[in-house]
Amino acid sequence: MQSFPLQSVQLTEGVFKNAQDVDLKYILALNPDKLLAPYLIDASLPLKAERYGNWESSGLDGHIGGHYLSALAMMYASTKNTELKSRLDYMVSELARCQAKNGNGYVGGIPQGKVFWERIHKGDIDGSSFGLNNTWVPLYNIHKLFAGLRDAYQFTNNKQALQVLIGLGDWFTDLIKPLSEEQIQTMLRTEHGGMNEVFADLYEITKDKKYLQIAEKISHKAILNPLIQHQDKLTGLHANTQIPKVIGFEKVAQLNGNKDWSDAAVYFWNNLTQKRSVAFGGNSVREHFNPTNDFSKMLESNQGPETCNSYNMLRLSKALFFDKNDLQYLDFYEKTLYNHILSSQHPTKGGFVYFTPIRPSHYRVYSQPETSMWCCVGSGIENHTKYGELIYSHNQQDLFVNLFIPSVLNWAERDIKLTQKTQFPHSNRSELIVSLKQTKNFNIGIRFPKWANNVKIWVNGKNQAFTAKSSEYILINRKWKNGDKILVELPMQTHLEYLPDSSNWAAIMHGPIVLAAKTDTANLDGLFADDSRMGHEAKGKLYSLESAVALVADNRGYLEKIKPVNLQELKFSYSNLTLMPFFELHDARYQMYFQTMNSEEFKKNTENLKNYEKQILALEANTIDKINCGEQQPEVDHNYKGEKSDSGYEEGHFWRNTKSFISYQLTNKNLEGRNIEIAVLDKFKQDNLSFLVNDKPLEIVSNDNKIIKLKIPETENSTQNLVLKISANNGVYSPRIHQIRLTIKP
Structure with a gap:
């Protein structure tokens, strides 16, 4: 199995061609x-x-x-x-x-x-x-x-x-x-x-x-060796740091024949796609791998899966597909391509998305050519240039159709042209037209997608019998002549895809397409990013999870409540919401995941969420700036510096400690911050720590050995940039610090 060069595949009118054109304008604007x-x-x-x-x-x-x-x-x-x-x-x-x-x-x-x-x-x-x-x-x-x-x-x-x-x-x-x-x-x-x-x-x-x-x-052995042993040591690691390493393991294995390294890549791919990925194909929360048995922090966070992760997971999936010739890699590739990559670019104004939150009623932020230079802009300008890379593939003799995207393939070496006409996923049909200068005998393989229950195929109007099953190719062998037409019908069913942690949160999907609902267009702060250091994060108001719409049915017949409105536009209704393909949903808050429960569970859950969210939202409302210590972007964003410092992930928290000092720069927006709260994982003696802000001592207001509350000197209340320095005294390591908040009230 081999790929076709991008030069051999031309996109024709459709959502992918539009995405390519919009990206082209962005590229030329740089x-x-x-x-x-x-x-x-x-x-x-x-x-x-x-x-x-x-x-x-x-x-x-x-x-x-x-x-x-x-x-x-x-x-x-x-x-x-x-x-x-x-x-x-x-x-x-x-x-x-x-x-x-x-x-x-x-x-x-x-x-x-x-x-x-x-x-x-x-x-x-x-x-x-x-x-x-x-x-x-x-x-x-x-x-x-x-x-x-x-x-x-x-x-x-x-x-x-x-x-x-x-x-x-x-x-x-x-x-x-x-x-x-x-x-x-x-x-x-x-x-x-x-x-x-x-x-x-x-x-x-x-x-x-x-x-x-x-x-x-x-090649990083600390990551490679556990994967070779099929040991999952990924929780807490920075996600996009690891995926490119594994692409490298697979590439090296292809060249030196090291089966252990290739098996390690397969184990990693299986782990991420089956245990760590959400319905649109993305993974990670605040850029890190969350526990496989708990996606709650992802549901709560405004920093959902990072687009760079999916960019690299597509590259790994493509490499493994050509190495193993296994169509499960194409199933994941297709799902991620439509639901994450395609959705990560604004379809008319241009601009790329960094985080895609799954928190109900939150939103995404789009980059701008003159202001935004994030990693997901770098991978973003690449994402929409190469949609033709895996629509088709071939061996020496035969041609395979992997994705249902309107396009024209020119296989110059075999003098074969194939035109694919389709409005998929808005239509469940795709027409393939063969163009030849002379008749040829070869196979055309049509991918039988995992999500399709009953694929039907006609050649020149005649129904074709086949024995292929899901995630296999349907092989059609004949002496093809110029103008032959293949019609493929791909029935799509509406179904629920639950989070991998066995919770009751599910996404609604139609075939491979994630459906979501616009919930609001208010408070879209920074929708098109400025040049600020954290411009890629949707910092607008967090709406309470209690207000999220749930799928409620006493007989667990959730799908019966989801009604088609316009199947050609893939629009459905539930409650007061209109569901539509997520890749078409922009410039709005949205809901992609829904809790499933009966009416009694709904009543009890609503009360519990109300109390929980009240505390969380009150804390966020009191917070001017915060740092999740030990996490890459929050520390870089806050100008981390330090000596003799370690970081890690334990007890469900990232942390950082020091035997010398660490410092961060907090932003006192609107000059409202008056206090600093430091959350730690260990008990400690107060004499072993000292705190400065802009080189002035901080007054310790209280210390319960888990939360240290500090008062900012009045001389610094009118200063926007506050440099916090935490020093370890007496040659003793500081406690593990997992979060720092700049707050209005103590």
């Missing part, structure tokens, strides 16, 4: 010279434009530039738009100029990169989940450039991109040559994207075995 600025700064070359702000000038400088190369390459392959190719060639030539100026093969936009990498080369390594030598995920950052150069070569045959890539790969090889295995593994504790994958790709391109050896050497 300024290559601004994206190149961090690289020119590092190479001490004159700037042609000032760099972008937001994440591109606060520590992750240059990461969007790597993604941009990938997006240009894949969008050019998909559309043949010459402006894209011109921009790509220009960016590669500028990167080559930076590399030549540096003189050692290195090119990058990482702040103070030369100093940073020299420390690594000498073995001076202090790694944590997101900080390597107090630098924000530098390996993750440079991985984007590796991947962008690879894609520029593979999708557009840009030879200069390959030269720069090889130079960069050789520089990295020399960089880590003096390091011991232990030092390399310490370095890999910090998020590093798919560095092992790109070195495996370099080996595949050049056939130079040193690159495959590097790929094996920079």
